[in-house]
Amino acid sequence: MHYDASSCNGCDIEVLACLTPVYDVERFGVINTGDPKQADIFLITGAVNDQNKEVVKQLYDQMPEPKVVVAVGVCACSGGVFKDCYNILGGVDKVIPVDVYVPGCAARPESIIDGVVKGLDILEKKRLKLREGGGKR
Amino acid sequence: MSEWIWIAMCILFVVVGPLVGCVLAGIDRKISARMQNRVGPPLLQPLYDVKKFMAKEQITPNKVQDFYVMVFLLFTIVTGAIFFAGMDLLLVIFSLTLAETFLVLAAYSSGSVYSQIGAQRELYVAMAFEPIILIMAICYYMHTGSFSVSDIVENGSMSVVPLLGVFIAFIFGLTMKLRKSPFDLSLSHHAHQDIVRGMATEFSGRTYASLEVAHWYESVMLLGMVALFFADGTWVGAVVGIVVALLAWVLEIWIDNGFARMTWQTALKSGWIVGLVLGVGNVAVLLLI
Numbered sequence: 001m002h003y004d005a006s007s008c009n010g011c012d013i014e015v016l017a018c019l020t021p022v023y024d025v026e027r028f029g030v031i032n033t034g035d036p037k038q039a040d041i042f043l044i045t046g047a048v049n050d051q052n053k054e055v056v057k058q059l060y061d062q063m064p065e066p067k068v069v070v071a072v073g074v075c076a077c078s079g080g081v082f083k084d085c086y087n088i089l090g091g092v093d094k095v096i097p098v099d100v101y102v103p104g105c106a107a108r109p110e111s112i113i114d115g116v117v118k119g120l121d122i123l124e125k126k127r128l129k130l131r132e133g134g135g136k137r
Numbered sequence: 138m139s140e141w142i143w144i145a146m147c148i149l150f151v152v153v154g155p156l157v158g159c160v161l162a163g164i165d166r167k168i169s170a171r172m173q174n175r176v177g178p179p180l181l182q183p184l185y186d187v188k189k190f191m192a193k194e195q196i197t198p199n200k201v202q203d204f205y206v207m208v209f210l211l212f213t214i215v216t217g218a219i220f221f222a223g224m225d226l227l228l229v230i231f232s233l234t235l236a237e238t239f240l241v242l243a244a245y246s247s248g249s250v251y252s253q254i255g256a257q258r259e260l261y262v263a264m265a266f267e268p269i270i271l272i273m274a275i276c277y278y279m280h281t282g283s284f285s286v287s288d289i290v291e292n293g294s295m296s297v298v299p300l301l302g303v304f305i306a307f308i309f310g311l312t313m314k315l316r317k318s319p320f321d322l323s324l325s326h327h328a329h330q331d332i333v334r335g336m337a338t339e340f341s342g343r344t345y346a347s348l349e350v351a352h353w354y355e356s357v358m359l360l361g362m363v364a365l366f367f368a369d370g371t372w373v374g375a376v377v378g379i380v381v382a383l384l385a386w387v388l389e390i391w392i393d394n395g396f397a398r399m400t401w402q403t404a405l406k407s408g409w410i411v412g413l414v415l416g417v418g419n420v421a422v423l424l425l426i
Contacts, residue, residue: 040189
């Protein structure tokens, strides 16, 4: 499970807080990996700009199916206060399909964990769908 | 009679080995979490992970990589089977090295710089570890007059007393072989990673799952080697061996959480110094007695 950033680092710190003893997201078996090939959930913070657009796309493409994208923070959801900047695309969903939106500036660790757990449900549904699709072939 | 016990042990390893290894990996994650003041994942989380990876899409840079990883898994099982069947210890060591070679080849076969650096580091760690187990085999031969695991067990006394130096060196090398923290430079299991996932960077889906299963087999086999030091052919020896092996596992988890990653130079130097001083020292002591 995975995470990438292009934000003001406010949400990034909250994402890291999820891994600390206080919130301990590993209770749900979730670990933060740097390898997209072994990841299920693409946690992404910040409103994507023209420079890292390609990076986000590439990371998304490298993740094997089934996969879920969770946009963390208001910037990742819609662009937030940076929406009108000339270099900002305004949200992750302008580049890749997003499954879960976690609002907030910065998003609270509780809501991030909630978003990830919602993402796990979507992941399970996608997995079953993928298996049915594979069976038909 | 005793032949049947060895065959049963061998079959038991192939069938039950991965389950034991899985629980060991779960205990590892649980104890690590508790050491960091966290609750930690469920005990069987490694099993859930492997099940999940089996169901995932397979993205592979080339076909040969999956083949190499499968051969790594196969030879890891073969190594353990040879060991638990009470056969030649030298064959176990060579088979272990062969399995290792295939894992390194798998990592080298992809174009990713991360997996290539991981493969290079794995070779350095192997260079640090191999002398220790070779000297271990020599010491067993000098003590019992045989390389055969069954002869070593039926020797009648615990080998750990005359082989104490080698035992300590082996415990030191275990950290390298299990890829625990001071020497996890090629492939780390926990969140602390520096070259993405090292050798496993390009592994996904079923390939990654088989790598995990191979690690379970490997852990059980290495702990079996720890227990061999205490085996004296009786139930007492077996129980003491298993208890010490489990203690060694907890010790490895403690070391893993207590140390930062070291460079390959440190790994190589410390491996050779510990291996040569304790190992060769042990050989000298055996020669003198």
